[in-house]
Amino acid sequence: MQTSSExxxxxxxxxxxxxxxxxxxxxxxxxxxxxxxxxxxxYEVTRHKAAVILLVLIVTSILLLVFFYNTEFCxxxxxxLFSFCFAxxxxxxxxxxxxxxxxxxxxxxxxxxxTRKPAVKGKEWRTITYNMxxxxxxxxxxxTPYYFYRDEDCHRYFLSLIKGKxxxxxxxxxxxxxxxxxxxxxxxxxxxxxxxxxxxxxxAAEIEQQSxxxxxxxxxxxxxxxx
Numbered sequence: 001m002q003t004s005s006e007x008x009x010x011x012x013x014x015x016x017x018x019x020x021x022x023x024x025x026x027x028x029x030x031x032x033x034x035x036x037x038x039x040x041x042x043y044e045v046t047r048h049k050a051a052v053i054l055l056v057l058i059v060t061s062i063l064l065l066v067f068f069y070n071t072e073f074c075x076x077x078x079x080x081l082f083s084f085c086f087a088x089x090x091x092x093x094x095x096x097x098x099x100x101x102x103x104x105x106x107x108x109x110x111x112x113x114x115t116r117k118p119a120v121k122g123k124e125w126r127t128i129t130y131n132m133x134x135x136x137x138x139x140x141x142x143x144t145p146y147y148f149y150r151d152e153d154c155h156r157y158f159l160s161l162i163k164g165k166x167x168x169x170x171x172x173x174x175x176x177x178x179x180x181x182x183x184x185x186x187x188x189x190x191x192x193x194x195x196x197x198x199x200x201x202x203x204a205a206e207i208e209q210q211s212x213x214x215x216x217x218x219x220x221x222x223x224x225x226x227x
Contacts, residue, residue, distance in 0.1 A: 027130040030146040040149055047143045099157060100141055103197060108135055109158060110200035117207050118155075120215035125151035158204070167202040 034040040046052065109132055118124035129151040137145035148154040 027126045031150040102141055107195050110204045113204045120211050125155050129154035162205040167205050
């Protein structure tokens with residue numbers, strides 16, 4: 001039997017845990033935090049180490065041109081600095097344009113989609129985007145918790161993982177086949193410490209297809225035969 005103090009603690013714990021509705025309602029994405037995409041971009045650049053080094057090199061080059069533009073040493077040093085600036089610019093462009101390819105990040109995103117089953121343009125994508133931004137930052141994959149500017153960017157990244165790929169739906173096995181596999185599995189098995197990426201992709205793609213079909217059915221209910 002619970003004492004009054006234990007019941008009070010349990011009640012306070014339940015009050016401290018926000019409901020799923022409140023989490024989705026209070027999720028703030030970079031699009032909501034920053035006044036414009038330009039301010040967001042400036043914030044991201046100034047938090048990126050390679051971009052900061054590049055900025056220092058550019059400022060140094062400008063100052064040298066202003067104060068020592070007529071010396072041979074300045075010309076040679078400027079050539080060297082501009083070479084570093086070019087290399088740094090390439091690094092920054094690649095860092096900001098190349099999508100994250102970490103396998104665990106992809107699995108995390110797919111598991112979020114499988115769990116939440118987001119609709120097309122649904123509010124679930126805001127929660128997924130927020131969670132993925134936090135994951136990227138917490139695991140050192142990005143310098144800020146604002147990788148995806150808006151939920152559409154996260155959805156677009158997911159679509160890039162499944163676009164143009166063909167997935168097979170898992171076949172339903174009979175009880176006899178399942179028993180046979182179970183008995184065979186008692187002899188040997190392969191340890192998987194993490195979810196299977198291909199299976200996650202297949203399941204998430206199936207959920208996305210269902211969401212797409214439902215979205216277009218609602219948009220054009222009179223052409224249901226195309227779905």
